[in-house]
Amino acid sequence: MTDFEGSTDFNAFANDPDFSSKKSTGTMKCGCAVERALRRQGNFIYITGAQKQSDGGSNSYVAYNIRVGDIETRRRYSEFESLRKSLIRLYPTVIVPPIPEKHSITDYAAIQKSVKDDVVMIEKRKRMLQTFLNRTLNHNKLGAEHVFHRFLESGVSWSEVLHSPPLSTLPKNPMHVALTQRSESQGGDGTVQTTSSSSSSLIPMPSASHTLRNPDSRFVESEAFTNKAAHHMSSSVDKTQRRVIRRLGELANDYAELGAVYNGFSLNESGQLANAIEKVGQAVDSSYTSTGQLISSLEAEFSEPIQEYAQFTQTIKQVLKHRHMKHAQVEMIFDSLENKKLQLESLVRIEAEAKRLEEAMNSGRQSSYHSNSYDRAETNHSPHDDENNQDTQAPSENEENASEVGNIENPEVDPEAENPYASVYPTGANAAALRASRQRSKRWSGPTKIFSAVSHTLHGIIDVDPEATRRNQIGKTKDAVAQLEQALQITRKDLVDVSADTQADLDRFQRQKIRDLRDMLIAYAKVHVKYCEKVWFCRVFGHYLTQIFNSMLFL
Amino acid sequence: MEETDEYDSVQWDIHDATTTTDHNNPLSNNQQADTATIDPLSDIADSMTTAMNLNSTFESQDNSATSTSNLNNSFSTTSYNLDRPMYNPYIESQLAPTSLHNNASTGSSRSPSIVKDRKIRVSDPEKESDGHQSTYMSYLITSDIASVRRRFQDFVWLYNVLTANYPACFVPSLPEKHRMEYVRGDRFAEEFVEKRRASLQTFIERIGRHPILSKAQYFEMFLSSPQFNDTSARALREQQETMLDSISDSVLNAFSKIKKPDERFVHMKEQLDKLEENLTLLEKTLNRTNKRQDDLHLDYKEFSASMQGLAHLESGITVPILRFAETIGEYSKLLKTHSDTAEVDWASEIHEYLAYCTAVKIVLKLRDQKQVDFEELTEYLAVTEKERERTMYPTMMDRGLNITGYLTDKLQEVRGVDSEKMRREKILKLDMRIRELQEATQQSKEVSTSFSDQVEKEFQYFEQSRTVEIKDALASYTDAKCNFFSKSAADWKDVINTLEAIEVEDD
Numbered sequence A: 001m002t003d004f005e006g007s008t009d010f011n012a013f014a015n016d017p018d019f020s021s022k023k024s025t026g027t028m029k030c031g032c033a034v035e036r037a038l039r040r041q042g043n044f045i046y047i048t049g050a051q052k053q054s055d056g057g058s059n060s061y062v063a064y065n066i067r068v069g070d071i072e073t074r075r076r077y078s079e080f081e082s083l084r085k086s087l088i089r090l091y092p093t094v095i096v097p098p099i100p101e102k103h104s105i106t107d108y109a110a111i112q113k114s115v116k117d118d119v120v121m122i123e124k125r126k127r128m129l130q131t132f133l134n135r136t137l138n139h140n141k142l143g144a145e146h147v148f149h150r151f152l153e154s155g156v157s158w159s160e161v162l163h164s165p166p167l168s169t170l171p172k173n174p175m176h177v178a179l180t181q182r183s184e185s186q187g188g189d190g191t192v193q194t195t196s197s198s199s200s201s202l203i204p205m206p207s208a209s210h211t212l213r214n215p216d217s218r219f220v221e222s223e224a225f226t227n228k229a230a231h232h233m234s235s236s237v238d239k240t241q242r243r244v245i246r247r248l249g250e251l252a253n254d255y256a257e258l259g260a261v262y263n264g265f266s267l268n269e270s271g272q273l274a275n276a277i278e279k280v281g282q283a284v285d286s287s288y289t290s291t292g293q294l295i296s297s298l299e300a301e302f303s304e305p306i307q308e309y310a311q312f313t314q315t316i317k318q319v320l321k322h323r324h325m326k327h328a329q330v331e332m333i334f335d336s337l338e339n340k341k342l343q344l345e346s347l348v349r350i351e352a353e354a355k356r357l358e359e360a361m362n363s364g365r366q367s368s369y370h371s372n373s374y375d376r377a378e379t380n381h382s383p384h385d386d387e388n389n390q391d392t393q394a395p396s397e398n399e400e401n402a403s404e405v406g407n408i409e410n411p412e413v414d415p416e417a418e419n420p421y422a423s424v425y426p427t428g429a430n431a432a433a434l435r436a437s438r439q440r441s442k443r444w445s446g447p448t449k450i451f452s453a454v455s456h457t458l459h460g461i462i463d464v465d466p467e468a469t470r471r472n473q474i475g476k477t478k479d480a481v482a483q484l485e486q487a488l489q490i491t492r493k494d495l496v497d498v499s500a501d502t503q504a505d506l507d508r509f510q511r512q513k514i515r516d517l518r519d520m521l522i523a524y525a526k527v528h529v530k531y532c533e534k535v536w537f538c539r540v541f542g543h544y545l546t547q548i549f550n551s552m553l554f555l
Numbered sequence B: 001m002e003e004t005d006e007y008d009s010v011q012w013d014i015h016d017a018t019t020t021t022d023h024n025n026p027l028s029n030n031q032q033a034d035t036a037t038i039d040p041l042s043d044i045a046d047s048m049t050t051a052m053n054l055n056s057t058f059e060s061q062d063n064s065a066t067s068t069s070n071l072n073n074s075f076s077t078t079s080y081n082l083d084r085p086m087y088n089p090y091i092e093s094q095l096a097p098t099s100l101h102n103n104a105s106t107g108s109s110r111s112p113s114i115v116k117d118r119k120i121r122v123s124d125p126e127k128e129s130d131g132h133q134s135t136y137m138s139y140l141i142t143s144d145i146a147s148v149r150r151r152f153q154d155f156v157w158l159y160n161v162l163t164a165n166y167p168a169c170f171v172p173s174l175p176e177k178h179r180m181e182y183v184r185g186d187r188f189a190e191e192f193v194e195k196r197r198a199s200l201q202t203f204i205e206r207i208g209r210h211p212i213l214s215k216a217q218y219f220e221m222f223l224s225s226p227q228f229n230d231t232s233a234r235a236l237r238e239q240q241e242t243m244l245d246s247i248s249d250s251v252l253n254a255f256s257k258i259k260k261p262d263e264r265f266v267h268m269k270e271q272l273d274k275l276e277e278n279l280t281l282l283e284k285t286l287n288r289t290n291k292r293q294d295d296l297h298l299d300y301k302e303f304s305a306s307m308q309g310l311a312h313l314e315s316g317i318t319v320p321i322l323r324f325a326e327t328i329g330e331y332s333k334l335l336k337t338h339s340d341t342a343e344v345d346w347a348s349e350i351h352e353y354l355a356y357c358t359a360v361k362i363v364l365k366l367r368d369q370k371q372v373d374f375e376e377l378t379e380y381l382a383v384t385e386k387e388r389e390r391t392m393y394p395t396m397m398d399r400g401l402n403i404t405g406y407l408t409d410k411l412q413e414v415r416g417v418d419s420e421k422m423r424r425e426k427i428l429k430l431d432m433r434i435r436e437l438q439e440a441t442q443q444s445k446e447v448s449t450s451f452s453d454q455v456e457k458e459f460q461y462f463e464q465s466r467t468v469e470i471k472d473a474l475a476s477y478t479d480a481k482c483n484f485f486s487k488s489a490a491d492w493k494d495v496i497n498t499l500e501a502i503e504v505e506d507d
Helices: A017-025 A033-040 A077-090 A106-115 A113-139 A146-152 A158-162 A175-188 A192-203 A217-267 A271-368 A373-380 A389-416 A428-445 A447-459 A466-534 A538-553 B002-022 B026-038 B042-053 B063-071 B074-082 B089-095 B098-106 B151-165 B179-184 B190-209 B217-224 B229-251 B263-313 B315-392 B396-401 B405-415 B419-500
Strands: A046-054 A060-066 A069-076 B121-129 B135-142 B149-153
Touching: A033 A060, A033 A069, A033 A146, A046 A069, A046 B179, A060 A077, A069 A077, A069 A146, A077 A146, A077 A158, A106 B042, A113 A146, A113 A271, A113 A466, A113 B315, A146 A158, A192 B315, A217 A271, A217 A466, A217 B217, A271 A466, A271 B419, A373 B042, A373 B135, A428 B419, A466 B315, A466 B419, B002 B151, B149 B151, B149 B217, B190 B315, B190 B419, B263 B315, B263 B419, B315 B419
Parallel strands: none
Antiparallel strands: A046 A060, A060 A069, B121 B135, B135 B149
16 A cells, blocks of 8 residues: 555545646645635635526526636536536545435425425525535545536536546446556556456456455444434434424414414404503514524524435445445455465366376376476476476467457356356456356365366367366466456555545544534524524513503503 | 512502591491501502592492491301392392492492402412311412411302392302313312412402402401301301302393393493404414424424434534533423413413403393393383273274274173273272382382493403403513523523534544
8 A cells, every 4th residue: 555655645546647646745736717716715615596497498407506706607406416426436435425305206296386485495405505515625635626626617518527537537337446547557558458358357346235254343333333323313313303393383373373363352452451462462473483584594504404414324325335345345356366276276286187197198108207297387386397398388378368268168157057146246247257267166176076077167168179278277267366366456455545545534524523513503502592582572572561561550 | 670669659659548538438447447457568458449449439338348347257247147138139239239329329420440459369279178078179368358268169159149149240250160170080180279279369369359349248258257167157158059049040030132222231242252252262372372382392302302312322522412402301391381381371361261251241141131121111111001091091093993902891891890990990900000110110220220330330340350460461471481482592502602612623
């Protein structure tokens, strides 16, 4: 880990070399106009408005005006969504802030009924999208991301950003990212494609359901905590606070009615009593107004952040899942490497057996033939550096055919395999390769089965020369072992980076959460203070009543 | 605080004014002599009343009032006063002598006023046993003249004797019997007892505020007599009550419709209907709002519990979040207490006021009945006079018109009866009846008029009393509301300090 990258930057995914280098210098900026504007404007992004727009056809959408200093641009909800997805792809270890949830179809049906609800909904989205942008901006990595800056830039087509690097060159599957990048940095320019494709056919792709053999206790804890917190937030805190707000809404309606009743009552009374009752009616009317204000303040300052946090926990789960899969990949690569090694060992043993057999047969005729283990010469582990030229040349021939042989072999092995993991492997080739190797390793595990296994393997090959085929096999396996060893090394290092990054962002998130929670609770209390002080406008009203009541003493 | 001071000074002013007026009034002097021994403060209320009433109620001396002052709070004396002559439904107005005759005779132009706060308190409910079978609640009645314990039955007695003896007065209604509580057996439950105590307090305050009822011997007796619950006294009281039952029965016998509706009372009835309508609507809406507030308190409570859960999850800031949860819980409790006391008090105040309205309506009906009595008697008198006229001066016109009369005459002629003699006898009889009827009509007119006059005054008392009652209730209601909100605001402010003390690190 420390031998390759800068100590502070664990970002293994920055394909933009320019970007990476800038980051490693510590200035953390791309220097674009937007970033300069952000610097000047005290780092705050405003959503200044929203308009309904038509895309020419029958569809209309809402565009939000985003303002950074004097730079103003418009983005629609789907573009925010796309930005967020892009950021997640670019920074899988970062807890990317959430955006307001998409409306369900029923919501839409309900909203279309009332224009007022629509306005309320847009206001809410405006608030939450603005929060999203500023949370992104304040994140040490996301805020410096040029893709993010381009989102804020005026006159930039978002689809263009999507179709240009770094987003366009990002591998579809995040599990490829590290390997691709390593190959690129290690190999020459031309080899990038081939290396990545050949490695991806060999490198197992993990699934989220994969159980880790050696789970990292820190992340196990994090996950358990996140699950618990997520559950508590959504099923308890959010539910109960929503219920309070709903009840307040009903109460506000009651107040409105009650105020009207008092006012009606006062009309039928006369003199000071009428006055007093009217005042009470007015106080109740004002309760209606202040309860309404209480509700909207609670919505904006407590309810929405709570919902945001429920979404945050989802993102945390994703980030943890990403790390989990990275970890799983390492373990799986390790497994297949072990398998390959075993396979190689068996092949070598078979080769030796064959040699001995041949020797014995030869010795039957010639009585003097040495057995040797020329195979080991190839792997460089063999103490005997042998003289057999024929055999030592074989691997180089086989190497070229390695992938082809594998491909030919696969269709044969495939039908008889009942692999439970089949469906979860991302690529068919990978899955088949892995399966094939497992099949083989099973068969080779017992010495009595060796011959049948070999003969089975040989069946699939048109080539009738068993020796050539075997040598092919050995060469191919050796190659795979080498690739896997390299992959293991890369992914292990990557896992360390990913873990560190994830942990760092989790810690950052925890700090942010405490800050936000504190602010939310303070807001909750303040809103209530305001309500309590305002609701019966105690001082003014109480004073007035006292006056009335005092004068009433002289009937 | 200022309010109280001012109020006190008002009292003293009135007191001074009273002492001067009282010299012409032997009754007042007498009374002052009685009360002076108890507490110099206690006569403030009395003298205040006097000042307010000045010429109207007090100057005229009636039997009831005199007896009240002469009674000296002794039950034995009082009881003899209850022996009344034969009951005559037309002069039952005698039963409310204070109101009817006095006001009619003095013809005071000054409008009377309700009695200022006599500070009678119903408090300290206690479970008592009468020795053999049953237990009951008794309440301490503290007034300016004495401090005694009374049970609910005694209140019922007071109500009964007052309604019977002062039919033209708006006697406030008693709290409902709450049968369910008896069935369930929780009539000694704290909540029920407190509710009833408050209702009885309202009942007593209403009587105490009434210029006539508050002076009634029965009320004085109720407030002060130490022998009130002695066995002999009780028997006597029971006798009174049974006698009263028959009265009320006879009172409500006739159902004829009123012929000449009196504008004043039609208007009164309308006002009352409107008031009832308003109060009913207010009660309904208030109860709904209270129910909602009650639900809200539960919602806050659950939210508080949920925040507690969060506090335990967020180990770094457990303590401040717990404080926050506690504050919500506290707020929820305050909300509950507030709606259980202030809101419920105000709602039951309205409820009791509705009951009062019902009582008033009964009296209004009774007044209508008095008018009907008079109208019917007048009509009967007119018919009788007409008959006499006709008997004296029979004309062909009459006969032609009156076929029955003509036929009767013819029949009598046929029988050979001496029609002239019969006619004279009949005229004599009719003359006698007319005299009787004239007397009765005159009497019923007096009754009806004075009853109406009294009801008119009563309605004024009622209005004044309403102003005072609603004022008091609203004042304590708004006080409670303001207290609740300022206490809550202080609590919330408190927790803000705790929350602001949370240390946060910047990224």
